[in-house]
Amino acid sequence: xxxxxxxxxxxxxxxxxxxxxxxxxxxxxxxxxxxxxxxxxxxxxxxxxxxxxxxxxxxxxxxxxxxxxxxxxxxxxxxxxxxxxxxxxxxxxxxxxxxxxxxxxxxxxxxxxxxxxxxxxxxxxxxxxxxxxxxxxxxxxxxxxxxxxxxxxxxxxxxxxxxxxxxxxxxxxxxxxxxxxxxxxxxxxxxxxxxxxxxxxxxxxxxxxxxxxxxxxxxxxxxxxxxxxxxxxxxxxxxxxxxxxxxxxxxxxxxxxxxxxxxxxxxxxxxxxxxxxx
Numbered sequence: 001x002x003x004x005x006x007x008x009x010x011x012x013x014x015x016x017x018x019x020x021x022x023x024x025x026x027x028x029x030x031x032x033x034x035x036x037x038x039x040x041x042x043x044x045x046x047x048x049x050x051x052x053x054x055x056x057x058x059x060x061x062x063x064x065x066x067x068x069x070x071x072x073x074x075x076x077x078x079x080x081x082x083x084x085x086x087x088x089x090x091x092x093x094x095x096x097x098x099x100x101x102x103x104x105x106x107x108x109x110x111x112x113x114x115x116x117x118x119x120x121x122x123x124x125x126x127x128x129x130x131x132x133x134x135x136x137x138x139x140x141x142x143x144x145x146x147x148x149x150x151x152x153x154x155x156x157x158x159x160x161x162x163x164x165x166x167x168x169x170x171x172x173x174x175x176x177x178x179x180x181x182x183x184x185x186x187x188x189x190x191x192x193x194x195x196x197x198x199x200x201x202x203x204x205x206x207x208x209x210x211x212x213x214x215x216x217x218x219x220x221x222x223x224x225x226x227x228x229x230x231x232x233x234x235x236x237x238x239x240x241x242x243x244x245x246x247x248x249x250x251x252x253x254x255x256x257x258x259x260x261x262x263x264x265x266x267x268x269x270x271x272x273x274x275x276x277x278x
Contacts, residue, residue: 001026009050036048075135079107091157158219158220
């Protein structure tokens with residue numbers, strides 16, 4: 001940047017407006033600063049030191065740049081929940097090739113498509129569905145807003161559910177024993193803590209279950225909701241299993257052989273119990 005040049009100045013990163021600014025001086029300070037004067041009458045000749053990054057394009061080249069900026073803002077106008085974004089990212093990674101499309105994992109839930117015909121065939125949507133505004137093409141890629149991104153994710157999840165269901169069932173099997181016998185977790189400092197079954201269940205239902213349920217929703221498979229009696233029975237079974245484990249821990253120093261057999265019996269008794277509630 002040189003003195004006398006005119007640039008398009010954005011007053012804030014979140015602003016969609018650009019203002020003509022003339023460069024008066026450049027500074028040597030760190031971080032770097034540029035002295036500008038705002039040209040339009042509304043600014044009454046205001047001068048200020050600003051970051052060079054706020055001068056985004058030369059004033060006489062601004063039209064195409066601002067047009068693209070407006071398209072990007074239109075696509076990024078949504079704010080899906082973190083759970084929805086996590087679900088979309090997982091579905092795209094598992095079911096959509098990176099050569100075809102990619103979830104951006106940004107707060108707006110946008111995605112980019114590199115092969116529109118293949119994605120249409122994969123998802124069962126039409127190309128017109130994918131091109132629906134405010135989607136826009138730029139640099140040989142199609143940029144999509146959250147509503148279209150979500151629609152793609154739900155469509156491919158429903159068409160190819162086996163991959164996702166296999167993972168859901170695998171995660172639930174892994175959580176099953178923890179919900180019955182408790183779990184040992186490691187904190188950020190590397191310290192281990194034992195969670196009793198009630199705490200393991202609370203942790204599972206807060207962190208993992210909403211995500212697994214959301215995947216099931218996108219696939220189109222929902223669990224039964226009439227599970228209150230089963231929930232109580234499983235909670236009692238978890239407490240019984242905890243008491244039995246504690247008793248075996250106390251008995252083990254003097255009766256190793258008996259304890260080894262009883263532990264095997266306990267694990268066998270709990271092996272077929274499905275503790276993951278819908």
